[in-house]
Amino acid sequence: MAPLLAFASVAPAAAQVSAEDIQRSVQLQESWLYLTRDVAEPAQWLPGGQGFTYRKTVEGGFVFVTYDSATNSRRAAFDQTAIAASLSKAMNQTFEPLRLPFERISYTADGKAFEFRYAEEGWRCTIADSVCAQAPRTSQPRGFGVVRDLTVPAINTPRRSPDGKWEAYVENFNIAIRPVGGQWKRISFDGSEANFYDPESIVWSPNSKKLAAYRVIPGYRREVTRVITSPSDQVQPKVIVQLYPKPGDPVDIDRPVLFHAETGKHIAIPEALFANPYRMGKFKWRKDSASFSFTFDQRGHQVGRLIEVDARDGTPRAAVEERAKTFINTGSGREFYHEVSELGAEVIWMSERDGWNHLYLIDGRTGKVKNQITRGDWVVREVVKVDDAKRQIWFAAGGMRPGEDPYLQHYYRVDFDGRNLTPMTTVDAYHDVAFSPDMSMYVDTYSRIDLPPVSELRRTSDGSLVATVEKADISRLVAAGFKAPEAFVAKGRDGKTDIYGVIVRPRDFDPNKTYPVVENIYAGPHSSFVPKKWWPFGYQSSGDKTIGMQSLADLGFIVVMMDGMGTLNRSKAFHDVAWKNIGDTGLADRILWHKAAAAKYSWYDIDRVGIYGGSAGGQNTLMAMLFHPEFYKVGIAYNGCHDNRMDKISWNEAWMGWPLDESYAASSGVDNAWRLQGKLMLVVGELDMNVDPASTYQVADALIRAGKDFDMLTVPGGEHGVLRSVGPVDYGLRRHYDYFLRHLAGVGTPDWNRMPASAPGGTVPAAH
Structure with missing residues (x-):
């Protein structure tokens, strides 16, 4: 039996974090939201092409704006006060006009209503009279x-x-x-x-x-x-x-x-x-x-x-x-084909057959490649439009521009024969482009983690600027102490491949101190996850977005996130690391990334590293704790898919294969639970409809059978985004903060049970 690790760096609590400090972190997202103006999100064109709709920040929350592309004028997309009232009644909840329960909408074909999803259900609201109801079912579930x-x-x-x-x-x-x-x-x-x-x-x-x-x-x-x-x-x-x-x-x-x-x-x-x-x-x-x-x-x-x-x-x-x-790869928009002129004699086909995700022109009669349309050490991320008459393709790609972060997305046009490759976006940033239905115009919303969003209306013919739609104002946020995360790059396990990540420091950062490090992990093979756009309100998190990396950092941590091998949007070989091997989680690359950061920065305490994540990130967290206990000392796993045999068929067979074999057990947090040596908290929502909650309970059972000590929080009524879905938001967040403060930073936290509280309804029953 392996000896237990000594946690010399975690001493008995000598310092104390105040309730006020923790509450400040809990409320950071709200307080920062009110400090931004005109932070615009990607646009959605109206069905007729006469304009487009987008959401942006204003005092108190968000508004949806419709921009008329002919007159360059703006109007409210719909009556948010009336929509909030209608949704509150229909859902038996309370929604504020500036805090509606959706971020993006899709218009119905006639443009008279819009639809969105909330709590696993589809909803439709009419624009003229602001009546909201569940959207009619269009297919058998x-x-x-x-x-x-x-x-x-x-x-x-x-x-x-x-x-x-x-x-x-x-x-x-x-x-x-x-x-x-x-x-x-x-x-x-x-x-x-x-x-x-x-x-x-x-x-x-x-x-x-x-x-x-x-x-x-x-x-x-x-x-x-x-x-x-x-x-x-x-x-x-x-x-x-x-x-x-x-x-x-x-x-x-x-x-x-x-x-x-x-x-x-x-x-x-x-x-x-x-x-x-x-x-x-x-x-x-x-x-x-x-x-x-x-x-x-x-x-x-x-x-x-x-x-x-x-x-x-x-x-x-x-x-x-x-x-x-x-x-x-049949997900993430990578399963694309197009039959030219609807006759099938030629087919545009997306494939990774040369080691990168590219487009091919296939002879539909023989199945042979007529020509490779796109080629190089970069990836096509999405096909936006195929014009059979002009024999042109509009697509999004990453990694084409030398010296630029390969995860930044740009848009291009190319001919079927691979000639005349033309960039539609040029700013060094991540671009979200929405083309008008007739392809005559497009809205380009771009940003980086250190560049607030800019939204521009341009002509497709030559890329010329029609109007600047929105330009974010974050001056008040900067005055309040906001600093963009640092982009950090280190070599992966092969000594050659760059691994990209971000570092978030406390707002009162002191380079003469040393800080424990917490990794926010989400390593599902279905995408890449390190933020590349400007962080709205300084937040981005795996599993549950309310767990802000900045808010945790402000309590005295360095908080980091990176994309290791096995994730998407790089080469096929980079992605294939996950094949029958989800338990790998890119941890070998991640640990080298941490060590490179520690070698550069004296304040980066490599001996005190914790980790957290939800869903796939919950599984990743447990894998880190079980297979690398010498490195990861404290972990919090939310609603993890801890055994790929217990989770949904689609996601798991996609990467672990069929029929089931020994690889499923090798990546199982249940079968490997006996390896635990560090401090672990499992969190599960009893009503998680995404991952079977029994997956977490089976880990708990295995830990008990192995005689391991661990902590567990079961949330009644909790869903997949467990901290968002039940109770006061500060309860889940402060449990998250408390765990890392006590067990990784070695500092004390308030005795919350002695804090003032009221009985349900505000009455205080007599003591017995």
């Missing part, structure tokens, strides 16, 4: 996209053909069609509860003579049961059940079917090219009605295809095929 929730009926509204003469829907699990106004006639007879036709998948051919649909063998209905121990409307607990497929579970098997409408003829489609599917894409008919296509993601995410089906005889073929020895 699915458990993480792969198992249909059969307790909720599918949307079975008859699908009308493009010529308006036919309708199709599902009747008793089978396809039925009719001339509009005529009698329904079944054209399939093999559907059943265990092998049914999906009405939401029905797509007519452009010439209205054929239709395609999926026939479905349902997957396993795994349910996660949660207990609401402390409901607000009754004394007794409640139980809720969630459809929650996990790694290894059988998923829905979708099989394409083809029918000729007039004859009702069913044409069989051989299945060899799309056997063992994880997910099948929506049907896209070619505009000549001669064929249709769909994407196929094979279980395990190592084979992907664009399948074309001949509409005459149902013969399928692979128009494009992608293979990987590790994983094909």
